[in-house]
Amino acid sequence: MDAAIRRVCVIGAGVMGAGIAAQVANAGVPVLLLDIVPPGTGDRNKLADAAVARMLKTDPAPFMAPQAAKLVETGNTENDLAAAAACDWIIEAVVERLDLKQALYRRLAELHRPGTAVSSNTSTIPLAALLGGLPEAFARDFLITHFFNPPRYMRLLEVVPGPATDPELVARVSAFCDHVLGKSIVRCKDTPGFIANRIGTFWLQRGVNAAMDLGLGVEEADAVMGRPFGIPKTGVFGLLDLVGLDLMPHIDASMTALLSAEDAFVRGHRVNPLLTRMIGEGYTGRKGKGGFYRINREAGKIKESIGLVTGVYEPSRDAKLPEAAGRDMRALMASEDRYGRYAWAVMGDVLAYAAGLVPEISDDVAGVDAAMRLGFNWKQGPFEMLDRLGPAAVAARLARDGRPVPPLLAAVGEGSFYREAAGEVEVFGTDGAYHRVERPEGVLRLADVKRAGAPLLKNGSAALWDIGEGVACFEIATKMNSFDEAVLKLLDRSLGVVAERFKALVIYTDATNFSAGANLGQALFACNIAAWGEIEKLVDAGQRGFKALKYAPFPVVGAPAGLALGGGCEILLHCDAIEAHAETYVGLVECGVGLVPGWGGCGEMIARWAGAPRMPQGPMPAVAKVFETVSTAKVAKSAAEARSMGVLRERDGITFNRDRLLFAARARALAMVDGYAPPPKPEFRLPGASGRLAMTLAAEGFRAQGLASAHDMAVAGALATVLSGGDADPVDIVTEADLLKLERRAFLALIRTGPTLERIEHTLATGKPLRN
Incomplete structure (x- = not known):
């Protein structure tokens, strides 16, 4: 069959x-x-x-x-x-x-x-x-x-x-x-709520009950349950608003009906009059009039939160935890203030509950952790948290409180649920022995590679790793994987090492986001002290580095996931092939901060569109497509959309399972090794002054509709100059070097302007673009 x-x-x-x-x-x-x-x-x-x-x-x-x-x-x-x-x-x-x-x-x-x-x-x-x-x-x-x-x-x-x-x-x-x-x-085993909902709904129950018992506000409770534990900032009450408050009574009824009377969920269940009233009045969360949080539009779109004791909405206030406790769960759980008591009341119960459910819900501790990471977006599962806190310390505190210590927690004793042995991860089993954490066939994680050996090259911003079968991996390791001078320097050194010792190179990171582009914070600092020479050096280093990558004597595969913006998109455009995770959000966003792509992105996008199937011939069609995409700082919301934007070509690959991305990228690189030759240098025929005028007029149309500001027009004009080939005529050949020179000139001119610096500063402060 x-x-x-x-x-x-x-x-x-x-x-x-x-x-x-x-x-x-x-x-x-x-x-x-x-x-x-x-x-x-x-x-x-x-x-x-x-x-x-x-x-x-x-x-x-x-x-x-x-x-x-x-x-x-x-x-x-x-x-x-x-x-x-x-x-x-x-x-x-x-x-x-x-x-x-x-x-x-x-x-x-x-x-x-x-x-x-x-x-x-x-x-x-x-x-x-x-x-x-x-x-x-x-x-x-x-x-x-x-x-x-x-x-x-x-x-x-x-x-x-x-x-x-x-x-x-x-x-x-x-x-x-x-x-x-x-x-x-x-x-999972056939038990109520399976794994993630069994533990997750217990966590929500404890979070609400303990906040009311200890007199915390919803902002305070969510601050405690968020960052210190590696849990999304929605915390408990924000998550309830997101999923819908009216769902909770149904879940509670189902769980209490299915679980034994001795289960901690059933023993902790209580009817919440405030929740009942809110649901009855239509306050069911984000899908309703609001929930524990709401936006009061009558008062001018003010964010409000409900008092858990008073039941009255008041303006929401950010809760600030003590500095150490706000960063680290150990410091928070050890604190004797109201935040520390709340953290222990909730997470002490949750961790003990999770430990007591193995082997009832699963024989696999690692599977329980994976369910909570993937189902509730926790950075660590309950057993990983126990290792951070110290299983023996948690067991001792439970005993001091007069509470039973789960058998599995007692069995691990002074040890940990996870350990490393010979470069591999082992996990504590219900049989009291450690077992290797097996990866499915076709799964390759950079974290495993890093655990098993030392990097080939490394500095404070990047590293080069041997990922096997003659393939190396270049990893950026800065905040948001942004490009700085150290990243570009190590990339240059890495190309030499790969040429001597390896068959191919993959650009990849295990991090959530591939790269947010150039380090705007460093660029802004250099601008503020008028270190224009440093800015020019960075632009030149990026252009030289990315072109060296493009023309290296071995295949290069970019393997993005999450955000790949600005320079993060440009490095992908210089790879021989891309193997993208399905959830890749990519785009040349420089115009959003008042700049133009400066590391070769303009030329690479023109070449992609000029070679796209069914693209009309002539100098203008491809350029118009690039102008439309880049001037609006468009970001693809998936790898499939990136293909329709021209960033991914038909021959590039899309991998749906994030854990399989690095393996797939390595396989794609190896498939290109035999007979590999660097691509020929392109020559462009660009539309010149008439094309520049057409692009400028298109931008003027947006301004006439109130959709573009005066500085948007300046940025669009600079981009149009680059894409049209500057002073070239349509019959002239524009080389790749010519386009790089135009990019560099436009970038360095714009970054000296006040409106662009305002945009950069605003974006760094708020994470949002500024229309000035």
Whole structure:
């Protein structure tokens, strides 16, 4: 039997079902999206059609590019359920009611092909209950695949097979979700809430209760639960606003009904009159009139927060923790002030709860940590936090408080849950022994490489690593991986080392963001002391370094993920190939801070568009495309959109699973080694004065609409001069060196202007562009 998954059916076009369908389509796989026929309507596919239309307007977008929506076929469960039989995987994502789910399964049991996977996206109903009374043949093909919302952006997928589920079917679905959809798979046991929601909802419960008990405001509680623990700044109350306050009573009811009376979640459950009142008045969070936080528009868009004791909204105030406690969970937990007491009341309980749930929810400590990192965006899972705090110290404090110490926490004793041995990570198991943390085949992490050996080259801003098979990796290690002089110097040295000892080079980092571009803070400092020569040296070093990269005698592959802005985009444009993570947000954004690309980005983008399929011939079409993109500082919101912007070419690759990106980039580099030759130097025919005038007039149109300022016009004029070739005529040949000279001249002129310096300063202070 052919086991490939080539077509998927999703039943249930609510937020989750539609989002799952969108992610399947993002991966290039056709998907059938079904929902019920709404009563009293002639449009039988109304719910599914509306879901697709809604997602095309949603921000952040469920679709990585609008064309992905064309892969979603809509229908309804009355007329089109039989079409699910032609699909290789059927995902049920209907409302969380057992009777409705089982009624659907009975219909599916009659029509689905044996060996076709059927899964539920449930997060509250046990698998055993879902399968009650259904045929054994159906049970063999059934499992739970619990996606997290939003499905495009959340990497966690909890997979729960039943005792009768075919292991080969589980492996097939897991492999598809891993390689094609980009999910990190965590195997869970069939227990309430599985892993992430079991621990995460307990954390939310404790966070709310302890804040009320200890008299903390919502800002104070969120400050404690945020940065010190590596948890998103939404903390507890901000997260409740995000997911919806009205969801919490349903989760609480489900968990208390499913868990034993002795479970800490059940014992800590209490009815919250304030929460009940807020939901009744429509304060359900961001989707309603507000929640624990709200924007008071009647008072002039003032952010307010609700008093947990008074129930009255007041202007929100930032909470500042003591300096040490605000940075480090150990200092915070050791503090005896109200913040320290709150931190221990919440996280002491959470860490003890998590330790006590192994092996009930999972036999794998590393899997529990992964679920919390990927499902709740914690930087560290509970067992990693315990290692930071010291498992023995936490156990001793629990004992001093007269509370039971979980057996697993007692068993690890003075040791740690993770340790390094011979350059590899080992994790403490429920059997009392340490076991190697296995990476799936095709996963290569730079962190593992760094753990196992020393860098080939290193300074305070970058490093060069041997990642095996004759390939080296250049890693930027500054804040936001920005480029400074030290990065460019090490890049120059690295090219020499790679040429002598390696076959190819990959530009990559394990960090969340590939690169935010040039270090604007250093540039602003140099401008403020009129060190214009230093600015010119940096521009020249970037141009020389990136061109040396482009013409190196070996293939170079850029492997971005997250932000790749400004110089971060330009270095990618100089690589022989790009292997991008699907969630790469890339663009030449220099015009947003009053500059133009200065490290060769203009010429590389012109060359890309001039060579694009179906691009009209002549000097103007490619230049106009580049002007439109660069002058507006457009940033692609996915790798798919980066391809439509011309940053990625058709031959470049997109990897959906972040953990597989470095491996895929290395493989792409190795595939280019045989017969490799550096690219020829391009020669451009640019539109000259007439093209410059056309671009300037286009910018004037934006100004006439009030969409561009006077300085926007100055920046657009400088960009138009570069892209048109300066004083060249359309018949003249403009070399790459000529374009670099034009870029350098425009960049150095703009950075001396007051409005550009104001833009840089404002962006550094606020993270937002300034229109001046």
